[in-house]
Amino acid sequence: MNSSRLLLLGAEAVAQGAIDAGLSGVYAYPGTPSTEITEYIQRSALARKRAIRSSWSSNEKTAYEAALGMSYAGKRSLVCMKHVGLNVAADAFINSAITGVNGGLVLAVADDPSMHSSQNEQDSRVYGRFAMAPALEPSSQQELYDAMRHAFELSESVKLPVIVRMTTRLSHSRAGIKRRPAVAQNPLHAEYAPERFVLMPHNARRQYQHLLDLQPQLEALSESSFLNRAIEGEGPLGVVALGVVAFGIGYNYVMEARRMHGIDCRVLKIGQYPPPRELVNELFAACKSVLVVEEGYPVYEELFRGYFGSSKISGRMDGALPRAGELTTDLVASALGVTPPETTAVPEIVINRPPELCRACGHRDLFDALNLVMREHAEHHLFSDIGCYTLGALSPFNAIHTCVDMGASITMAKGAADAGLRPAVCVIGDSTFAHSGMTGLLDAVNDRSPVTVIIADNDTTAMTGGQCSSASGSKLERICRGLGVEETHIRVITPLKQHLQENITVLREEIAYDGVSVVIARRECIETAARKKRRAAAKGE
Amino acid sequence: MEKNIIIAGVGGQGILSIAAVIDWAALDAGLHIRQAEVHGMSQRGGAVQSHLRISDRELFADLISLGTADLILSVEPLESLRYLPWLAPEGHVVTSIDPFVNVEGYPPVERIIKALNSAVQPVLVPAEKLAREAGGARASNMVMLGAAAPFTGIEPERLEAGIEALFGSKGPEIVEINIRAFRKGLTLSNANQTTS
Numbered sequence: 001m002n003s004s005r006l007l008l009l010g011a012e013a014v015a016q017g018a019i020d021a022g023l024s025g026v027y028a029y030p031g032t033p034s035t036e037i038t039e040y041i042q043r044s045a046l047a048r049k050r051a052i053r054s055s056w057s058s059n060e061k062t063a064y065e066a067a068l069g070m071s072y073a074g075k076r077s078l079v080c081m082k083h084v085g086l087n088v089a090a091d092a093f094i095n096s097a098i099t100g101v102n103g104g105l106v107l108a109v110a111d112d113p114s115m116h117s118s119q120n121e122q123d124s125r126v127y128g129r130f131a132m133a134p135a136l137e138p139s140s141q142q143e144l145y146d147a148m149r150h151a152f153e154l155s156e157s158v159k160l161p162v163i164v165r166m167t168t169r170l171s172h173s174r175a176g177i178k179r180r181p182a183v184a185q186n187p188l189h190a191e192y193a194p195e196r197f198v199l200m201p202h203n204a205r206r207q208y209q210h211l212l213d214l215q216p217q218l219e220a221l222s223e224s225s226f227l228n229r230a231i232e233g234e235g236p237l238g239v240v241a242l243g244v245v246a247f248g249i250g251y252n253y254v255m256e257a258r259r260m261h262g263i264d265c266r267v268l269k270i271g272q273y274p275p276p277r278e279l280v281n282e283l284f285a286a287c288k289s290v291l292v293v294e295e296g297y298p299v300y301e302e303l304f305r306g307y308f309g310s311s312k313i314s315g316r317m318d319g320a321l322p323r324a325g326e327l328t329t330d331l332v333a334s335a336l337g338v339t340p341p342e343t344t345a346v347p348e349i350v351i352n353r354p355p356e357l358c359r360a361c362g363h364r365d366l367f368d369a370l371n372l373v374m375r376e377h378a379e380h381h382l383f384s385d386i387g388c389y390t391l392g393a394l395s396p397f398n399a400i401h402t403c404v405d406m407g408a409s410i411t412m413a414k415g416a417a418d419a420g421l422r423p424a425v426c427v428i429g430d431s432t433f434a435h436s437g438m439t440g441l442l443d444a445v446n447d448r449s450p451v452t453v454i455i456a457d458n459d460t461t462a463m464t465g466g467q468c469s470s471a472s473g474s475k476l477e478r479i480c481r482g483l484g485v486e487e488t489h490i491r492v493i494t495p496l497k498q499h500l501q502e503n504i505t506v507l508r509e510e511i512a513y514d515g516v517s518v519v520i521a522r523r524e525c526i527e528t529a530a531r532k533k534r535r536a537a538a539k540g541e
Numbered sequence: 542m543e544k545n546i547i548i549a550g551v552g553g554q555g556i557l558s559i560a561a562v563i564d565w566a567a568l569d570a571g572l573h574i575r576q577a578e579v580h581g582m583s584q585r586g587g588a589v590q591s592h593l594r595i596s597d598r599e600l601f602a603d604l605i606s607l608g609t610a611d612l613i614l615s616v617e618p619l620e621s622l623r624y625l626p627w628l629a630p631e632g633h634v635v636t637s638i639d640p641f642v643n644v645e646g647y648p649p650v651e652r653i654i655k656a657l658n659s660a661v662q663p664v665l666v667p668a669e670k671l672a673r674e675a676g677g678a679r680a681s682n683m684v685m686l687g688a689a690a691p692f693t694g695i696e697p698e699r700l701e702a703g704i705e706a707l708f709g710s711k712g713p714e715i716v717e718i719n720i721r722a723f724r725k726g727l728t729l730s731n732a733n734q735t736t737s
Contacts, residue, residue, distance in 0.1 A: 032581030117581030173577035173603035256602040341608040355587035
């Protein structure tokens, strides 16, 4: 009956929406919960037919800059990342709001409140305010799809990059999507515009003033956006007791709670920023009290309250909703005054089941060897990084002692070595090394810091599902040599049980070396290997 | 018609293929669907779950509210207990009795079943055994789907069509094994209901 609908994850709705909106290229580095956007485009037959550029970038900054270049050349480009990836791309992003864009440039960023798969729950809407660029925050998968075309059109009409922000639940939840006919891609039309794109002070000042001058127009556009609208309560129009400002996915929980518990309240749904001032004013004028529901930081609650506060407003800042973590219908219902239901308790015998390294994973053998070698030293700190090997922090390995941000393993080991810590050893994956490890290694070489860098090369970006790594295999040796690591201190080991003794020897020697050494522990990810095998078998049939 | 279903298991057990079949059938029936799943770190052997909501009216939330799940479908016994706070007073639990032991302190299966029995009237499914009888242990998921089918609000025939659609690319033999597995689960569940 409804076979015309596509069943898509929120992330996939972003991808399909972009393809159908005349996308010419997507640039991204994998990161949960954003990875599926780019993967969908890579798999899409239509994207292939349209020659949409889609392979992985080395990191979010290179991705963003390439997307800006494609926009400069007049085409529509999409750049995707997780929230913390935007920290890496922030320099490019903030300054692209100063230069402005040519072809539509959309930044799809997926935040991870509750930190299901992340090291913090920063709210990308703050970046939107920081850059003074428009941001969209659709509340459903269909809205995500529809918002992509709107985002590209908006980007081209105000000549600014546009953020499309979503959070884990929307990105990783499926719903039926109605497509619209796909539009053609933009023709190539690069323009010489050094007065915009050469951000020397005299140009930058003028461009910044232009961005400031655009702000009232952005607010006016929000007033009429299909993503922003008021939903009346059941009572007569005019003054009502309770109003709710519901941002993004918060709208879903408000509407669900309202229906489930028969709550009479007026709702202002906001999905385009800057917020529509008139609609907000109307709600505040009409309601005696206002609940602000935001998935993420209380960004606009804080703004609405003002420095001196307002007793009319409740939300995350006064405990009506928890200050941290993702929202649920239950939390919103409770903030609306509903008593929580009686529920069956979880029996005491239910123990936690944390994630773990796969049973035959090479990282296990690496950590087994490393633990034996490191514990020969009084100080056995192991600096590490972001990837599957981060699971080495958990039992039974308890092997790593830091994981902060992409690439920080090498640079923190270097700093600790500079402080006098011996040995200074770190573990980083091949993809993370390509993302942000190379410059740190160069620093260590330049400073002759006594560090041992172990590159766990499994030939893939494993944690996010096995995407292509920008640097693995013999390319890694060449990169390390090129950065100035001495050839004799670039060693390769195979993390397998039968090589345990020789691996221990190599690790012991390089950790003892008073200079920069690199040990590449090379064994293909078993998941990737199995997938390749399945694909080859399918082709053979 | 509105059904809230929690599908539970351990990362790597393939609960998403169960969700995919129900999704397909619900889409085919013209229903609204929301199906939230877990990607990323927890997929590596951790506890995972999928919230699946189907309805003939518009759905808003991707997540199921506490005390409103009509069905907990678990492919692992311990995991069936983890989501009891979501179960509606009249809700059903259908679980596999094959434990997936990858953590220390995993309780004996008898204690898990005792805890289940004291909370609900579960449908207990020897999924792996039935799947082997159907032609392969890997079809355990479809045994579980079959056992849960009477509580999904979707006709078994439509779910079978979903199995055909999703496994079709793997060849007719795989489709047949999975359909047989589905029917074994369904038969067990129907027998269970008439006796209880």
